[in-house]
Each structure stands twice: as structure tokens, then as C-alpha cells.
Amino acid sequence: MPFRLLSAESTDLFVGSQEEPHQVLRVTVAAGERESSLELRGAGVRLAGHVMIPPEAGVHEVPLEVWAEPGTTVPCLLTLDGEDLEVEVTAEEPGWTMFMVSHFHYDPVWWNTQAAYTSPWELLSADATTRPLWEGNAFALVEAHIELALRDPDYRFVLAEVDYLKPFFDTHPERRADLKALMAEGRVELVGGTYNEPNTNLTGAETTIRNLVYGIGYQRDILGGDPRTAWQLDVFGHDPQFPGYLAAAGLTASAWARGPFHQWGPISKNFKEAKNDAALMQFPSEFEWIAPSGQGVLTHYMPAHYSAGWWMDSSPSLEDACQAVYDLYRSLKPVAATKNILLPVGTDYTPPNKWVTDIHRTWASRYVWPRFVCAVPRDFLDAVRAGLSSYSPPRRAT
Numbered sequence: 117m118p119f120r121l122l123s124a125e126s127t128d129l130f131v132g133s134q135e136e137p138h139q140v141l142r143v144t145v146a147a148g149e150r151e152s153s154l155e156l157r158g159a160g161v162r163l164a165g166h167v168m169i170p171p172e173a174g175v176h177e178v179p180l181e182v183w184a185e186p187g188t189t190v191p192c193l194l195t196l197d198g199e200d201l202e203v204e205v206t207a208e209e210p211g212w213t214m215f216m217v218s219h220f221h222y223d224p225v226w227w228n229t230q231a232a233y234t235s236p237w238e239l240l241s242a243d244a245t246t247r248p249l250w251e252g253n254a255f256a257l258v259e260a261h262i263e264l265a266l267r268d269p270d271y272r273f274v275l276a277e278v279d280y281l282k283p284f285f286d287t288h289p290e291r292r293a294d295l296k297a298l299m300a301e302g303r304v305e306l307v308g309g310t311y312n313e314p315n316t317n318l319t320g321a322e323t324t325i326r327n328l329v330y331g332i333g334y335q336r337d338i339l340g341g342d343p344r345t346a347w348q349l350d351v352f353g354h355d356p357q358f359p360g361y362l363a364a365a366g367l368t369a370s371a372w373a374r375g376p377f378h379q380w381g382p383i384s385k386n387f388k389e390a391k392n393d394a395a396l397m398q399f400p401s402e403f404e405w406i407a408p409s410g411q412g413v414l415t416h417y418m419p420a421h422y423s424a425g426w427w428m429d430s431s432p433s434l435e436d437a438c439q440a441v442y443d444l445y446r447s448l449k450p451v452a453a454t455k456n457i458l459l460p461v462g463t464d465y466t467p468p469n470k471w472v473t474d475i476h477r478t479w480a481s482r483y484v485w486p487r488f489v490c491a492v493p494r495d496f497l498d499a500v501r502a503g504l505s506s507y508s509p510p511r512r513a514t
Contacts, residue, residue, distance in 0.1 A: 120145045120152075120169075121201040124194055128208040128446075130485035131179050137210040137484055138164040138179035141203070147173040148197060158192030160184030161205050169196060182207045210484070212455045213499065214445050215491035216425060216472055218273040219462040220257050221349050222280050224312065234283045251465035254280035255287075260467045262291060265298050270473045272490045276308040276347045278334045285339065296340050305492035306341030309367045310348075317353030324358065328365045345493045346370035346413070349422040349460075359415070360407030369414045369497045370405060371458070373422040400453035402500050414497060416458055419451055420444065423463035429470055437471035438479060441488055454503025458496045 122144045130137035143154070154167040156178075164179035184190050184207040194201040224230045234254040252260065258275065265271045275281060275295075285292055298304040310331035316324045335341040346362050348354075352374055362370060401419050406412035418424065424444060431437035441459070448457050461469050472490060479488040489495075 119199050120148045121194055121196050121199055122146055124201060124203040126203070126205045126208075128212075128486070129177070129483050130208075130210045131177070131482070132164070132484055134210075134484055139182045139205075139208055139210075140483075141178045141180050141205060143169075143176045143178050143194065145169055145173060145176065145196065147171060152197045154178065155195040156180070156192055157195075158190045158205060160188070160207070161190050161192055180205065209455070212445075212449065212457070212486035214441070214448075214457040214459050214486060214488050215493075215496040215499070216441070216459045216461050216476065216488060217491055217493055217496065218261070218271070218468060218472055219276070219347075219349075219422075219460060220261070220466045221422060221462065221464045222254055222257075222277050223350070223464065224277075224279045230279060230283075234280055250467065252467055253465070255284055257465060257467060258284045258291075259288075262294050262298070262304075264468045265303055266294060268473050269303075270476050270490050271468065272303045272305075272492050272495075273468070274305050274307045274347065274492055276306070277313065278308075278311045278331055281306075281339065282334060292339070299341060302492065302494075305345075305494055306335040306339060306343050307345045307347035307371075307493055309335065309343040309346050309362065309365065313348050313351050315351055315353045316355035316358045321357070321361075324355065324361055328361060328367075332365055332367075344368045345497065346372075347493070348372040349418075350374065357407045357409065359405040359413045360409040360411040362413050363407075363411035367413060369416070369493070371416040371418065371493060373418040373460075375417045397451040401448070401451045401458075402453035402504075414501065416493075416497070416500075418458070418460060419448060422460045424448075425459040425461035425472075426463040426466055426469060428475075429466075431471060434471060434474050434478060438475055441475055441479075445486060445488070454500050456496055456499040456503055458493070 125142040127140045127142055129140040131140060132138040148171045150171055152169050154169050156163050161180055161182050161184060164181045167178055169176060186207050186209045189204050189206045192203050192205050194203055224233050261273045265273065308331055310327045314324060314327045332343055335343045344367055346367055348370060349372060351372055359370065397419060401417050403415055404412050405415040428437045428440035431440055444459060445457060461472050475488055476490045
């Protein structure tokens, strides 16, 4: 009879329940003559119950009970139909969550007027070919995100910049009730807290302060939002005093993508493939950004840029999209300050991602950890604060 155990791979996936999570071992087998019992032996590792392998060839996710110290690699021996296979199981930690934040970035007057950016640019024949077909103008995008949220209770998203919020809600006042209902449910968050995304290293203090006053004033006092996070995705420069202005204005956090390493983040390959090299990060992706004044805000730096999660939209199947998001999770995990990761799902002028809510539901049906959830930045930042409050830094050798 041919050898059935072809390979086995240790993963950081968990099944079972949050109270009793079981780490997953992926076992690849060849076809056999009958259903057979799988056995495993290793110090600090055992099968989570009796495991039967069907005669068909395939990949099986086998639940394990692991009580070895996280990070420890345990040599194990798998046995099936009298044949053995040596495998190393690395003990992993449960409890990780990746927050998928749907958004679109908006560049007013980058290549046209603000009016052309907010109105149907497909009617402007001279400019119709300058954008990909899947991109939309601001009015169409706000409509698309609100409509999906009204249809799908799992969908969550952010709206950010006043230079499209004001003209949209001025011309579509009937949508204000929908916006307020979604905000009350925590399924849309107004972020930014500024009129637009200012490059504050190129302007004076008064300009920055006015940007905050007009942004927060409109989002809070006109639209009824509660802006807390400066959503500065595409800003090329960061003034050292900016976090102090944010704190003084009542904001508690910031998030941005163009950071101190490279304009696309610490990425070693094409940024659209989101292949980032976390080893280039010299500090965690979450940190306290403190101004010379001593005031500051909790900040998230997007290591794989603000478009990282968008590209799984082009995946040919839900299975491929899930794998793409899992690959992103594995690449972002090493630089997270806590067991919480932010995945921005969107890029310039993007409609809702076609896979994001399916991933939210499908992943939850398969695994208990890590969790991949549709969220808004407040969900992520609250989780980071809770994680940091219980964080104990590792002891350093003296």
C-alpha cells in the first residue's frame, strides 16, 4: 500500500471555542483503501480527540491540544496506517483579531476640479480614460457604501473628508437619516477630524488649526458624528506638533500610511501585492505619537499602506480571497503592538470590496482564532488600548 502521509504543516489557526481553542495542524494525505485512525505523539502536544482520516486524498485540518510555551517548536510523530511522518509543531497564541476597515481615499483637485471629483466624471469625455473602470466619483461612492450597509448588517465602513461629505449631504439631504442610523449602530464612523488630509509640514500652525476646526465642526455639529481619529492616509509629511493639535482638538488617535520608511511602507515588492517586509520596522505599528508640547494621540502606522486589503477584490473565488487576507494577516502580525491588527480595505475612489463581508462570515464559521471581522477604526483602537493596558514588555538582558 502506498505511503499516505505526504506532509504536515503547523499553523496559527484555532478551532473549537474561545474557552477551549485547539490549534490546527494541516495534514496532506494520499488516497488510501479505507478510513484510518490518525495518531500523534509529542511532548506538550496531542490530538484533540479521536481523528479519523477518510480514504480520499486531500488536506485535513486536524485539531490539537497544545500546552507547550508559545513560540516553542515541538518535534512530533504522526502515524497513519502504520506509516510515520516527523513533523514540527510550533505552539501559537490564540486571541488575535484582524479588523477589516472598509474605506475609500479621495484626492480632490489632484487631476481635475473638486466639482469633477464629486460629480459623474464618466460624463467628462476628456478625462474618462484617466481612471480605472472600477473607480467612482465621490457621490457614487458614498451612495454605494451606504447602500451596502443598509442591505448587509455585517458591513462597516468609514467616511472621512469634508470636501466630499459636505457637497454630498448638501445635495442628498435624504441620506442624512441613513447616515445617522448607521452611526448609531456603530456601522459607519466619521473619521479624519479635519477638512481634508493636510500635509502639515508644508503649512503654518493657523492653517492646521483651521483645518481641524472646520473638519470637526462639520462632522460633529452638522452631521452628528463623533470624530476621534485623524485618518491621514495619503499625507506625505507629518509635522511634529500635529499630534498635539489633534489632542487639543479632542481627537484621541491618528492613522496614516506614508511613514518614516518608504512612501509605500516597508515593502520589498510591488505594493499592490502587499508583500511587506516587517523586519524593516523599527517599532510597532501602534505607538503613542507625542508632540513637543507633551500632548499626543495613539497612532497606527499602516505597514502595508492604506490599499493593502483592497486587492483581494480581484480574487477569482471566496477561497482565494480568504487566503489572500490570511497571508496579509501573517505579514502584519509580527509588527503589531497587541493581538489586534488593522487591515484597510480600500484604495483610491473604491466601491465596497466584493468579498469583505463574505470573508467576515466564512472565516468565523471555520475558525475561532484569528478572527477576521468587518469593523471601524474605533473598534480596533479600543481593542489596542485594552491590549496595551495589560501589556508587559519583555525583560531585557543587562
